[in-house]
Amino acid sequence: MTARRALAVLVLLQGLGCAALSPSVPTKPDAPAFSLLRHDIQVTIDPALHRMKGLDRVTIKAGDRELREIAVTLNTSLVVAWVSREGARLPYARRAHQIVVRLDRPAAAGETFALDFDYAGEINDPPKEPRHLRFVTPSETSGHIGPEGVYIGPETYWYPDAPDSLASYRVAATTPPGWETIGQGALTAREVKPEGTVTTWEAATPSEGLTLAAGQFVVATRKSGPTEIATYFYPEEAALADEYLKAAAAYLDAYSAILGPYPFPRFSIGENFFASGLGMPSYTLLGAGSIRRRYTQPYALGHEIVHSWIGNHVFNDGGGNWVEGLTTYLANYYWHELKGDRQKAREERRMMLLSYALYVPPDQDYPVAQFKRKSDPRDNAIGYNKTAMVFHMLRREIGDERFFAALRTVVSEYGGRRAGWKELEALFGRVAGRDLRSFFARWIEQPGAADVAADADPDFHLFRRMPRGDLPAMLNLFVTDTKRLVVMPTGDQKVVAPYAELAERVSKQDSVAVQTADRPSQHEWGKASVLLLGGPAAGAAFEWAKRGVPPGVELRPDGFRVGGKEYRGADKAVLVSFRNPDDPSRVVSVFYGLSQAAAQAVSRLLFFYGWSSYVVFENGKAVAHGDEP
Numbered sequence: 001m002t003a004r005r006a007l008a009v010l011v012l013l014q015g016l017g018c019a020a021l022s023p024s025v026p027t028k029p030d031a032p033a034f035s036l037l038r039h040d041i042q043v044t045i046d047p048a049l050h051r052m053k054g055l056d057r058v059t060i061k062a063g064d065r066e067l068r069e070i071a072v073t074l075n076t077s078l079v080v081a082w083v084s085r086e087g088a089r090l091p092y093a094r095r096a097h098q099i100v101v102r103l104d105r106p107a108a109a110g111e112t113f114a115l116d117f118d119y120a121g122e123i124n125d126p127p128k129e130p131r132h133l134r135f136v137t138p139s140e141t142s143g144h145i146g147p148e149g150v151y152i153g154p155e156t157y158w159y160p161d162a163p164d165s166l167a168s169y170r171v172a173a174t175t176p177p178g179w180e181t182i183g184q185g186a187l188t189a190r191e192v193k194p195e196g197t198v199t200t201w202e203a204a205t206p207s208e209g210l211t212l213a214a215g216q217f218v219v220a221t222r223k224s225g226p227t228e229i230a231t232y233f234y235p236e237e238a239a240l241a242d243e244y245l246k247a248a249a250a251y252l253d254a255y256s257a258i259l260g261p262y263p264f265p266r267f268s269i270g271e272n273f274f275a276s277g278l279g280m281p282s283y284t285l286l287g288a289g290s291i292r293r294r295y296t297q298p299y300a301l302g303h304e305i306v307h308s309w310i311g312n313h314v315f316n317d318g319g320g321n322w323v324e325g326l327t328t329y330l331a332n333y334y335w336h337e338l339k340g341d342r343q344k345a346r347e348e349r350r351m352m353l354l355s356y357a358l359y360v361p362p363d364q365d366y367p368v369a370q371f372k373r374k375s376d377p378r379d380n381a382i383g384y385n386k387t388a389m390v391f392h393m394l395r396r397e398i399g400d401e402r403f404f405a406a407l408r409t410v411v412s413e414y415g416g417r418r419a420g421w422k423e424l425e426a427l428f429g430r431v432a433g434r435d436l437r438s439f440f441a442r443w444i445e446q447p448g449a450a451d452v453a454a455d456a457d458p459d460f461h462l463f464r465r466m467p468r469g470d471l472p473a474m475l476n477l478f479v480t481d482t483k484r485l486v487v488m489p490t491g492d493q494k495v496v497a498p499y500a501e502l503a504e505r506v507s508k509q510d511s512v513a514v515q516t517a518d519r520p521s522q523h524e525w526g527k528a529s530v531l532l533l534g535g536p537a538a539g540a541a542f543e544w545a546k547r548g549v550p551p552g553v554e555l556r557p558d559g560f561r562v563g564g565k566e567y568r569g570a571d572k573a574v575l576v577s578f579r580n581p582d583d584p585s586r587v588v589s590v591f592y593g594l595s596q597a598a599a600q601a602v603s604r605l606l607f608f609y610g611w612s613s614y615v616v617f618e619n620g621k622a623v624a625h626g627d628e629p
């Protein structure tokens with residue numbers, strides 16, 4: 001269906017005599033042989049044995065042609081007991097992930113019919129810690145059932161599925177006594193029986209998949225207009241429920257006013273048993289660490305809630321991903337405008353340009369249209385931040401009234417369906433009453449940024465490239481330099497220990513050399529960005545670096561002065577960056593603690609503090625930061 005709609009848009013554009021069509025025009029793929037319309041699932045989950053047993057009645061619609069067999073995907077660990085149609089068993093064959101079912105009589109083109117699948121097996125893929133140095137990613141699992149918790153989603157293939165299907169779901173899940181299940185849509189029934197708790201969820205609006213989570217949760221609820229908000233937290237975090245319910249209510253109110261009525265009857269915030277920030281239709285799953293850190297900010301809970309409209313109600317098509325950029329714009333950024341905090345809004349725009357300047361060298365740039373998902377900071381800078389800035393420019397181009405009217409139209413016209421950049425272009429153009437081809441061609445289909453001088457755009461309203469030499473000195477300039485040098489202090493074990501693990505981790509990256517401070521290598525220090533560990537303990541290297549220390553900054557073994565303040569005490573540590581005295585296009589970042597413990601407490605998380613010229617730590621916690629000390 002998506003392909004056909006895209007074609008209709010193209011015909012319309014050509015009819016209007018529009019200019020250059022994108023070379024990435026989709027050609028019409030073979031229409032799918034069938035689509036899955038609905039799943040009616042009964043599932044029994046046994047966490048102790050990592051097992052589930054499922055019975056799924058799948059409603060199927062034949063495509064343009066007569067259908068004699070269908071192939072669906074199911075996790076290879078799940079064994080099918082039988083497949084039937086109206087009570088009659090059907091023959092089927094298993095080929096790895098695929099179940100190919102032979103129909104007893106052919107389905108006519110367009111005919112709707114139901115098949116029942118009975119299956120059971122083990123889902124046991126315990127989440128693994130991701131191995132990334134400074135980029136937060138969720139733990140990796142394709143789905144898990146265990147005593148610590150249950151998480152099964154579309155990528156688990158825990159019910160028979162077909163690619164690109166948008167279906168509605170009803171699920172009745174039985175879990176052991178004391179366990180609660182979180183599902184999508186409305187909670188229509190919850191019965192406590194001797195054998196366990198049966199929870200029924202009805203997701204009436206079509207979506208891309210069904211995710212279930214379960215755990216021994218404490219449930220709290222609150223009403224916000226017609227919407228029920230619920231938290232499913234483990235007892236340790238249960239006291240934070242109120243804070244989350246309140247924050248969610250504020251976001252739901254604000255974004256309903258902007259995007260139209262919240263599309264689901266309920267919004268749940270679930271605590272996950274592994275690190276995650278996952279957004280599903282009508283709920284979000286956050287790791288315990290996130291929940292404890294008060295993950296209620298616009299870029300966190302706000303972002304997940306905006307996904308309720310954008311991404312979990314209107315879906316990306318198979319082309320570029322516009323959903324993340326728009327969600328970032330509306331949540332991470334626009335919330336501050338909405339609250340009247342112009343300073344914070346300006347700072348957010350600056351940060352978006354900054355991430356592009358740091359993580360997207362011109363020779364590694366790619367167009368927004370090519371972004372699909374984030375796997376590194378470059379994807380984040382393009383797919384999230386640049387795309388958000390492009391929506392900002394589009395808003396300034398067509399005006400607030402038309403921009404927000406178009407957003408409401410996107411939700412009302414494409415709710416429960418997929419849309420791509422082409423559909424957005426047509427829709428924004430229609431609402432704005434003008435042709436937006438050149439805007440979309442420039443900003444979506446081509447890489448790069450506006451060629452504008454900094455003084456022509458002092459408030460960061462345009463998507464432009466800030467030259468690296470103009471950025472405030474910061475650790476991220478070290479991180480993104482093509483030549484990097486880590487200097488380790490020398491001396492006894494006590495001096496070296498807090499930095500050893502950090503140096504070891506950094507040294508595993510490309511283009512990083514590690515050396516000790518007693519090596520007189522001034523010619524090398526001047527040709528790289530340098531991370532100088534140990535501060536004054538780094539001997540000759542520190543003496544060399546001192547020439548670049550800005551006025552007002554003092555770095556001594558027993559104390560330091562940054563941001564106009566003097567700091568002393570064994571609990572303090574500092575990270576301060578400044579221009580390399582021999583090559584101002586590069587940086588020197590100095591990190592040291594006033595005691596071994598103070599340095600140790602920061603070491604592991606140092607790279608989370610890459611955005612400021614200086615950061616002061618007290619017992620491992622950042623207590624002050626700023627630019628250009």
Ligand SMILES: [Zn+2]
Pocket residue numbers: 303307324327
């Ligand atoms: Zn997102």
